[in-house]
Amino acid sequence: xxxxxxxxxxxxxxxxxxxxxxxxxxxxxxxxxxxxxxxxxxxxxxxxxxxxxxxxxxxxxxxxxxxxxxxxxxxxxxxxxxxxxxxxxxxxxxxxxxxxxxxxxxxxxxxxxxxxxxxxxxxxxxxxxxxxxxxxxxx
Numbered sequence: 735x736x737x738x739x740x741x742x743x744x745x746x747x748x749x750x751x752x753x754x755x756x757x758x759x760x761x762x763x764x765x766x767x768x769x770x771x772x773x774x775x776x777x778x779x780x781x782x783x784x785x786x787x788x789x790x791x792x793x794x795x796x797x798x799x800x801x802x803x804x805x806x807x808x809x810x811x812x813x814x815x816x817x818x819x820x821x822x823x824x825x826x827x828x829x830x831x832x833x834x835x836x837x838x839x840x841x842x843x844x845x846x847x848x849x850x851x852x853x854x855x856x857x858x859x860x861x862x863x864x865x866x867x868x869x870x871x872x873x
Contacts, residue, residue, distance in 0.1 A: 738766030738870040741778075746860035749807070749825075752794045755784075755866065756852045759838075760845060762868045769843040771872015776835030778867050781825035781859035783832035788850040801828045801858075825858035832856055840872055 740762045742755060759775055777784045787793065805827035810816050813823030836853060839846040845853075855866055 735771075735871060735873060736766070736768055738762065738768060738868075740765070740868045742855070742866040742868065743863060744782075744855060744857065744860075744866070745863045746857045749858070749860050750798060750802075751857045751860055752797065753855045753857070754789050754852050755855045756789075756845075759853050759868055763840065763843070763845060763870060766870045768840060768870050768872040771840045771870060773838045773840055773845060774835060774867070774869040774871075775838070775853055776867050777829070777855065777864070779864040781822050781829055781857075782864055782866075783829050783834065783856040783858070784836050784866060785832050785854050785856060786836050786838075786847075786851050787854065789852040789854075797856075801831065804828070804831060822859040828856075828858040840870070 742758050744753065759773065763773060775784050805824040807824045810821045815823035815826065857864070
């Protein structure tokens with residue numbers, strides 16, 4: 735069995751952002767030479783997520799509005815975590831809802847997606863450098 739590891743780095747200018755990283759994951763898969771196996775993609779920070787869904791601007795807007803309704807950033811004082819001097823408790827909660835990672839099957843050298851599926855990096859506490867791990871295993 736072979737394995738391939740790669741990191742993607744992000745530093746978004748805004749607190750929240752949603753980035754389609756499917757092309758970068760596909761490039762890592764091509765570089766790996768693996769044609770059958772599994773691809774893990776995970777956010778390596780506790781205030782960001784990786785998820786799979788449709789790349790449709792209206793849906794991304796709806797996610798952002800829904801998540802902000804579930805865990806609004808302000809008022810900052812509503813969260814005990816922010817008593818430590820942080821202001822990102824909402825980002826931790828949003829990450830918990832959206833998840834840490836995705837695993838995609840690799841078949842015939844391609845990511846084995848269903849219709850419309852794409853991989854996204856979701857940033858909930860941006861304006862600083864964070865990374866995503868791509869780990870590909872197989873033959």
